[in-house]
Amino acid sequence: xxxxxxxxxxxxxxxxxxxxxxxxxxxxxxxxxxxxxxxxxxxxxxxxxxxxxxxxxxxxxxxxxxxxxxxxxxxxxxxxxxxxxxxxxxxxxxxxxxxxxxxxxxxxxxxxxxxxxxxxxxxxxxxxxxxxxxxxxxxxxxxxxxxxxxxxxxxxxxxxxxxxxxxxxxxxxxxxxxxxxxxxxxxxxxxxxxxxxxxxxxxxxxxxxxxxxxxxxxxxxxxxxxxxxxxxxxxxxxxxxxxxxxxxxxxxxxxxxxxxxxxxxxxxxxxxxxxxxxxxxxxxxxxxxxxxxxxxxxxxxxxxxxxxxxxxxxxxxxxxxxxxxxxxxxxxxxxxxxxxxxxxxxxxxxxxxxxxxxxxxxxxxxxxxxxxxxxxxxxxxxxxxxxxxxxxxxxxxx
Numbered sequence: 001x002x003x004x005x006x007x008x009x010x011x012x013x014x015x016x017x018x019x020x021x022x023x024x025x026x027x028x029x030x031x032x033x034x035x036x037x038x039x040x041x042x043x044x045x046x047x048x049x050x051x052x053x054x055x056x057x058x059x060x061x062x063x064x065x066x067x068x069x070x071x072x073x074x075x076x077x078x079x080x081x082x083x084x085x086x087x088x089x090x091x092x093x094x095x096x097x098x099x100x101x102x103x104x105x106x107x108x109x110x111x112x113x114x115x116x117x118x119x120x121x122x123x124x125x126x127x128x129x130x131x132x133x134x135x136x137x138x139x140x141x142x143x144x145x146x147x148x149x150x151x152x153x154x155x156x157x158x159x160x161x162x163x164x165x166x167x168x169x170x171x172x173x174x175x176x177x178x179x180x181x182x183x184x185x186x187x188x189x190x191x192x193x194x195x196x197x198x199x200x201x202x203x204x205x206x207x208x209x210x211x212x213x214x215x216x217x218x219x220x221x222x223x224x225x226x227x228x229x230x231x232x233x234x235x236x237x238x239x240x241x242x243x244x245x246x247x248x249x250x251x252x253x254x255x256x257x258x259x260x261x262x263x264x265x266x267x268x269x270x271x272x273x274x275x276x277x278x279x280x281x282x283x284x285x286x287x288x289x290x291x292x293x294x295x296x297x298x299x300x301x302x303x304x305x306x307x308x309x310x311x312x313x314x315x316x317x318x319x320x321x322x323x324x325x326x327x328x329x330x331x332x333x334x335x336x337x338x339x340x341x342x343x344x345x346x347x348x349x350x351x352x353x354x355x356x357x358x359x360x361x362x363x364x365x366x367x368x369x370x371x372x373x374x375x376x377x378x379x380x381x382x383x384x385x386x387x388x389x390x391x392x393x394x395x396x397x398x
Contacts, residue, residue, distance in 0.1 A: 013374050013383045015335030016211055020378035021275065025267050032263050044239075047262035052222070054269060055206070058189065061199035061224035063231040066257035067238060070185040070207020071098040073221040074155075075105065076255050077181045077203040080233045081153060083108050088149035090130060091183075092122040093343040093355075094363035095157040099183050100344040109149045110353070112345040114360035116165065118303040120316070120370075122156045123362070124168035131176055142176055146354075153179040158187035158197050160339070161213070161279075161313035162305065166192045166200050173201075181205065185221075188214050189276055191309035198224040203234070208265055213279070213313055214272050220261040278377025279312040282384060286315065286373070289388040298395045300369075314339055315375035322371050325394050332390045337372045 036047070048066045056064030067073045083089060085107035091099055093112035103110040111134075114126040135142050135151055142151040154173045156164040173180045180201030184190070188206050190197045198204025204224035208216040225231045233250075236243045241250030283302070290299055300318040304310045316339060319325055326336050343363040345355030357364060373387055 009386075010332065011383065011386050012333040013335060013379070013387055015337055015372065015374050016376050017378065018210060018215070020376070021271075024271050024274075028267050029264070032267060033260070036260060036263050042259045044256055045259045045262075047259045047266055048257055051257075051262040051266050051269070054266070055188070055222055056224055058196070058269075059184075059198035059204060059206075059224050060196040061204060062226040063224065063228070065223040065225070065231060065234045065238060066262060067221045067223060067255045068257055069219040070205060070209060070221040071102060072253075072255045073185075073205035073207070073223045074098055074102040074181070074183060076234055076237055076253070077205055077223055078102065078106055078108070078153070079237050079252065080203065080230060081179050081181070083152050086149055087152040088144045088147065089153045089155050089181075090127060090151065090178075091155035092157045092159070092363075093345045093360045094120060094340065094366055095159060095183065095344065096185065096340065097344070097347070098185075099155060099157055100347075100350065103155075104350070108152075109144065109147050110344070110350070111144060111151075112343070112350075112353070112355060112360065115363045115366065117362050117366075119162055119164065119305060120159045120366060121162070121164035122154075122169065124165050124172065126360075127154065127169060127172055131172060135176075142178070151176070151178060153181055153202075155181045155183055156201075157183040157185075158190055160302070160316055161187050161190055161311035162302075163187065163190045163192035163197050163308050166197075170200065179203075185209075186212065186313040187311065188212070189272065189309065189311050193307045199226060202227070202230065208261070213276055213311055214265060214268055216261040217264050218258075218261060220257050220265065222257075275377040276311045279315075279375050280310070282375050282377070282379055283310070283312050283315055285381065285384050286375075286388065289385060293388050293392045295388070295392060295395065299391065312375050314372045316370050316372045318366070318369040319371060319391075320369070321398070322369050325391065326371060328394045329387075329390055332386075334387050334390055335374055338367075338370065339372050341367055343367055 052064035088109040100110040116123045182201045182204040185207035206222040208220040237252035238255040241252035
């Protein structure tokens with residue numbers, strides 16, 4: 001086996017290889033899918049009900065509502081909380097586009113805030129500065145001064161599989177009477193001091209895009225909540241706001257999860273903790289390999305905050321000469337990705353908000369230096385070693 005410090009034999013290490021995990025559940029999958037096809041029941045059936053119950057329990061939430069995607073989970077959550085035109089939602093600038101895009105789609109105003117350096121998550125200090133310096137009270141409502149929008153909610157993002165600093169964020173939200181929507185798209189099973197994400201705020205939003213630790217065979221998502229009335233509102237809005245059928249007291253949308261996707265997820269869910277433990281082992285192996293390669297001054301590794309369960313949906317490092325390193329790794333057949341190259345406050349479509357470079361310096365620096373390395377559970381030690389050895393070779397003469 002190759003060791004760091006010696007030239008490793010060339011090999012291919014994709015950023016993610018879903019084919020590698022398929023044998024773990026293949027035998028169980030087909031009988032379930034065949035039975036589902038034979039029964040011809042594809043919309044909101046027993047597979048959805050089972051998935052909602054098991055994932056709500058897994059997230060330590062009372063209720064689960066299966067939906068069509070992680071994006072639609074965010075959209076549905078805000079609709080259920082009556083967030084729309086004239087409202088503002090405070091959230092992280094460093095996240096997948098859906099976090100901000102869904103706010104804007106409802107006619108609300110996203111207010112993008114900076115992140116914590118160590119976790120890449122919404123900074124409580126940045127949130128507090130916004131609440132104190134950029135907002136004011138008017139007729140009992142919290143107003144975003146620059147826009148005049150009513151501040152309705154905070155949307156922390158549990159990025160890369162590690163929980164945001166929820167104690168501080170929740171305290172600020174409660175002090176200002178704001179709803180909390182957890183964007184937990186990358187964080188199913190992540191814990192904040194013994195409590196699972198998704199059950200900490202008013203609504204949790206999960207994605208089962210195929211690249212997630214628990215991935216569907218396409219798009220799927222879930223909302224979690226602890227309030228029965230709010231959950232019922234989510235369920236009604238999921239089916240165009242109709243209850244009973246064809247009688248509409250609300251305007252919702254088609255946010256249903258497919259029974260087929262729920263069946264796949266129910267099967268794969270049985271393996272989730274094993275896959276997550278594999279990612280965690282690989283993260284620790286990376287730490288040992290980078291240390292032995294003498295790369296501690298070249299590569300800034302992810303910070304695993306004590307007391308938090310990091311599920312490593314991504315293993316994101318920070319490096320100098322990031323783009324040159326990616327090009328070199330591509331030549332070595334090592335897959336990488338940048339999550340994310342442009343913070344939301346600098347995206348062209350949000351230019352109407354007036355964001356400028358320098359507004360969120362920590363996020364902007366992360367966008368310029370961060371890169372995700374392969375971390376999926378099925379990676380071999382030889383592959384992990386090859387990734388680190390390739391990075392060592394890139395830097396050895398620079």
